[in-house]
Amino acid sequence: MVPLSTKLPQLPALPNLRKRAAASARRRLPRLPLISKQPKxxxxxxxxxxxxxxxxxxxxxxxxxxxxxxxxxxxxxxxxxxxxxxxxxxxxxxxxxxxxxxxxxxxxxxxxxxxxxxxxxxxxxxxxxxxxxxxxxxxxxxxxxxxxxxxxxxxxxxxxxxxxxxxxxxxxxxxxxxxxxxxxxxxxQGYQPQFEGEKDFKGLIVHPQQWDEQIDYQDKRVVVIGSGATAVTLVPALVKPLIDPSSSQSHAKQQAAAHVTMLQRTPTYIGSVPSEDNSVQTLSSRFKLKPQTAYRLVRGRNILLQQGVYQLSRIAPDTLKKGLITRAKKELGASKDKLKHFTPDYQPWDERLCAVPDGDLFKAVRSGHADVVTDRIDHFTAEGIQLASGHHLPADIIITATGLKxxxxxxxxxxxxxxxxxxxxxxxxxxxxxxxxxxxxxxxxxxxxxxxxxxxxxxxxxxxxxxxxxxxxxxxxxxxxxxxxxxxxxxxxxxxxxxxxxxxxxxxxxxxxxxxxxxxxxxxxxxxxxxxxxxxxxxxxxxxxxxx
Missing domain, CATH: 3.50.50.60 (FAD/NAD(P)-binding domain)
Known part of the structure; x- marks a missing residue:
C-alpha cells in the first residue's frame, strides 16, 4: 500500500474524504446540543x-x-x-x-x-x-x-x-x-423565638439579620442572646473602642456600648486564630512566586489544617477539647468563674467550632467591658431579662442572635x-x-x-x-x-x-x-x-x- 504521505495526483480530493469520514463518525456518535431550541x-x-x-x-x-x-x-x-x-x-x-x-x-x-x-x-x-x-x-x-x-x-x-x-x-x-x-x-427573616414579656421591654429588640446601621448603641447596656458565630462576632465589636483604643482613632464615628453581656444556654468551643496572615505575600516576594501559585500553596496548607482539626475531633475528641479549653483558660487569665462559660459538655464539632481573630472575644471578657452568662430566660421585663436562676440582666438593647431560618x-x-x-x-x-x-x-x-x-x-x-x-x-x-x-x-x-x-x-x-x-x-x-x-x-x- 502506498503511504498517504506519497504525493499523488488525487491528493486534493483527500479533504473531502476526511469530511465524509468525520460526518460518518458524527452519525455513529451523535453530538446533539445540550439544549434543544425549546427552552430559552x-x-x-x-x-x-x-x-x-x-x-x-x-x-x-x-x-x-x-x-x-x-x-x-x-x-x-x-x-x-x-x-x-x-x-x-x-x-x-x-x-x-x-x-x-x-x-x-x-x-x-x-x-x-x-x-x-x-x-x-x-x-x-x-x-x-x-x-x-x-x-x-x-x-x-x-x-x-x-x-x-x-x-x-x-x-x-x-x-x-x-x-x-x-x-x-x-x-x-x-x-x-x-x-x-x-x-x-x-x-x-431569621429564627426569632417568642419570649414571654417581650412587649413589656422598654428598649430595642433586634435580630442581627434585621440590623439597621443607624441603631444607636453608644453607652447602652446590650444583651446578646446566643453563642454562635454571630454572637461571638458581635460582642467584641460592640465594645471594640474600649478594648482597642486605636480602632476609635481610625474610625472616629465608631460606637461603643457601655457593657455587653452574651447570654447563652450552653457554652460553645471558641478557637483563637491570628487576625492577619501574610503567607501569600511572603511566598510571592521571598521565592518570586506568582500570586496564584503562592495562593494555592497557602490554600492547600489551610485545607490540611482544617481537615486535620476536624479529623482530630472525630478520632481523639478529648485531646482537642483539652487543647481548646487550655487555650481559653490562658486567654481569660485562668479565672475558673469565667472559664466555665467556655467549657461545653459536648465534644468539639458536635456543634460548629467558632473562630475569633486574636482572641478578641476573650479580650472583651477579660477587660470587664463584656461578660458571658450561661442561663435560661424566664421572661423579659421592662428593664431587661429575668433569668431562670433568679438573676436579672439589665438592658437597653437586646440582640437576638438566635439563629437562622x-x-x-x-x-x-x-x-x-x-x-x-x-x-x-x-x-x-x-x-x-x-x-x-x-x-x-x-x-x-x-x-x-x-x-x-x-x-x-x-x-x-x-x-x-x-x-x-x-x-x-x-x-x-x-x-x-x-x-x-x-x-x-x-x-x-x-x-x-x-x-x-x-x-x-x-x-x-x-x-x-x-x-x-x-x-x-x-x-x-x-x-x-x-x-x-x-x-x-x-x-x-x-x-x-x-x-x-
Whole structure:
C-alpha cells in the first residue's frame, strides 16, 4: 500500500474524504446540543452571592459551555439589588467571615488581603470585582425572586416563575437546567423565638439579620442572646473602642456600648486564630512566586489544617477539647468563674467550632467591658431579662442572635409534572443533586470547614455533568434511588447539613433533603473524599439516569 504521505495526483480530493469520514463518525456518535431550541436558557443560576458567581465563573471558563453564555443562554437571577448574598445582607457590627479567606475565597482567584477573617465589605468587593472582571455582572437580573419551578417531562425543561421584588409583576422563563445558589437560609427573616414579656421591654429588640446601621448603641447596656458565630462576632465589636483604643482613632464615628453581656444556654468551643496572615505575600516576594501559585500553596496548607482539626475531633475528641479549653483558660487569665462559660459538655464539632481573630472575644471578657452568662430566660421585663436562676440582666438593647431560618432554593416551590415535590422526603445525591428531581443542582457547602470549599467542588462537578450531557446529546439527568444493577439506597434521618446538633439544623428537618445509607447518597464532610468523588470519578454511574 502506498503511504498517504506519497504525493499523488488525487491528493486534493483527500479533504473531502476526511469530511465524509468525520460526518460518518458524527452519525455513529451523535453530538446533539445540550439544549434543544425549546427552552430559552441552557442554565439558570438562582442567586448572585459567592456561590452563584462561582458557578457562572466555572461555566464562563469552560471552552464548551462558555458558548452558551455568548449565545445569551445562561442567566442569573438575584432577589436583592446587589451582588454579594450574605455579604450584602448582614450589616451588624463586626460582620466578618468565620473561615480563613484563602479557603473561603475562589479557588481560581487569589485573595490578596492580609486579614485571616475578612470583613463583609471586603468580601463583597472581592465578589463584585470577580463578577466584573469575568463579565458575569451583565448576566444578572436583580430584584428578581424565584417563586416556582415547574418541570415538564414531556418537554424536558423547567418553566420558572419569576417575580419583580418591587412591583410584584410575574414573568416566566424556560431553562433546561437549574442551579440553586441561594444558600441555606431565609433572607427575609431569621429564627426569632417568642419570649414571654417581650412587649413589656422598654428598649430595642433586634435580630442581627434585621440590623439597621443607624441603631444607636453608644453607652447602652446590650444583651446578646446566643453563642454562635454571630454572637461571638458581635460582642467584641460592640465594645471594640474600649478594648482597642486605636480602632476609635481610625474610625472616629465608631460606637461603643457601655457593657455587653452574651447570654447563652450552653457554652460553645471558641478557637483563637491570628487576625492577619501574610503567607501569600511572603511566598510571592521571598521565592518570586506568582500570586496564584503562592495562593494555592497557602490554600492547600489551610485545607490540611482544617481537615486535620476536624479529623482530630472525630478520632481523639478529648485531646482537642483539652487543647481548646487550655487555650481559653490562658486567654481569660485562668479565672475558673469565667472559664466555665467556655467549657461545653459536648465534644468539639458536635456543634460548629467558632473562630475569633486574636482572641478578641476573650479580650472583651477579660477587660470587664463584656461578660458571658450561661442561663435560661424566664421572661423579659421592662428593664431587661429575668433569668431562670433568679438573676436579672439589665438592658437597653437586646440582640437576638438566635439563629437562622433554613430554607431551600430561596423558598421556591418545586413541581414535577404538576405535582408539588416534597424535597425534605428525598435524598441528596453527592450533596449536589436531589433524588428523582431532574436537571437541577443545589449548592451546599461544608459545615465543618470553609463553606465555599465544597461549593467550588460542586460547581466543578456540575460543569463536568453539563459538558458530559452536551457531548452525548443528553437532555435530561435524574438521580434515582434504584441503581441500574438493582441496588437500592434508603433514606436516613440526617439532612444534607450533616449531624451537627445546632438548633437551626434540627429545625430544618422538614425543609432540607436527607442523606442516604450508602455512597453516593451520604455527605462525607471530607474535602479529600469529595475531591475524588466530584472531580475525578466518572460522571456516569449506576445511580444517574440520562435521557435524550
Amino acid at each position: 436558557l441552557d442554565v439558570l443560576i438562582i442567586g448572585a452571592g459567592l456561590s452563584g458567581i462561582d458557578m457562572a465563573s466555572h461555566i464562563k471558563r469552560d471552552k464548551v459551555l462558555s458558548k452558551s453564555i455568548k449565545k445569551g443562554r445562561v442567566a442569573i437571577v438575584e432577589k436583592r439589588a446587589a451582588i454579594g448574598g450574605t455579604w450584602d445582607l448582614f450589616k451588624y457590627p463586626g460582620i466578618r467571615s468565620d473561615s480563613d479567606m484563602t479557603t473561603f475565597g475562589f479557588a481560581h482567584r487569589p485573595w490578596l488581603g492580609n486579614k485571616t477573617l475578612a470583613d463583609a465589605d471586603s468580601i463583597k468587593r472581592y465578589i463584585e470585582q470577580t463578577a466584573q472582571d469575568e463579565s458575569i455582572t451583565s448576566l444578572i437580573s436583580f430584584n428578581t425572586n424565584v417563586v416556582r419551578l415547574d418541570w415538564s417531562s414531556k418537554h424536558q425543561y423547567w418553566t420558572v416563575t419569576l417575580a419583580d421584588v418591587n412591583s410584584g409583576k410575574q414573568r416566566k422563563v424556560t431553562t433546561r437546567f437549574v442551579v440553586g445558589a441561594t444558600g441555606y437560609y431565609d433572607y427575609d 433554613l430554607q431551600m432554593l430561596g423558598g421556591a416551590q418545586v413541581y414535577l409534572d404538576g405535582q408539588l415535590e416534597e424535597v425534605s422526603k428525598k435524598m441528596t445525591y453527592k450533596a449536589v443533586m436531589v433524588e428523582d428531581v431532574p436537571n437541577i443542582a443545589v449548592l451546599y457547602g461544608y459545615t465543618n470547614a470553609s463553606w465555599t470549599l465544597k461549593i467550588d467542588l460542586a460547581c466543578g462537578y456540575i460543569t463536568r455533568l453539563l459538558r458530559h450531557m452536551h457531548h452525548y446529546g443528553y437532555q435530561m439527568v435524574t438521580p434515582k434511588p434504584t441503581a441500574t444493577d438493582g441496588e437500592q439506597a434508603h433514606i436516613q434521618p440526617d439532612t444534607i447539613m450533616g449531624s451537627l446538633t445546632a438548633g437551626y439544623i434540627r429545625r430544618a428537618q422538614h425543609v432540607l433533603p436527607k442523606q442516604g445509607d450508602r455512597y453516593p447518597w451520604f455527605v462525607t464532610n471530607n474535602y479529600f473524599s469529595d475531591v475524588i468523588m466530584l472531580k475525578y470519578r466518572r460522571v456516569e454511574d449506576k445511580w444517574l439516569h440520562f435521557k435524550r
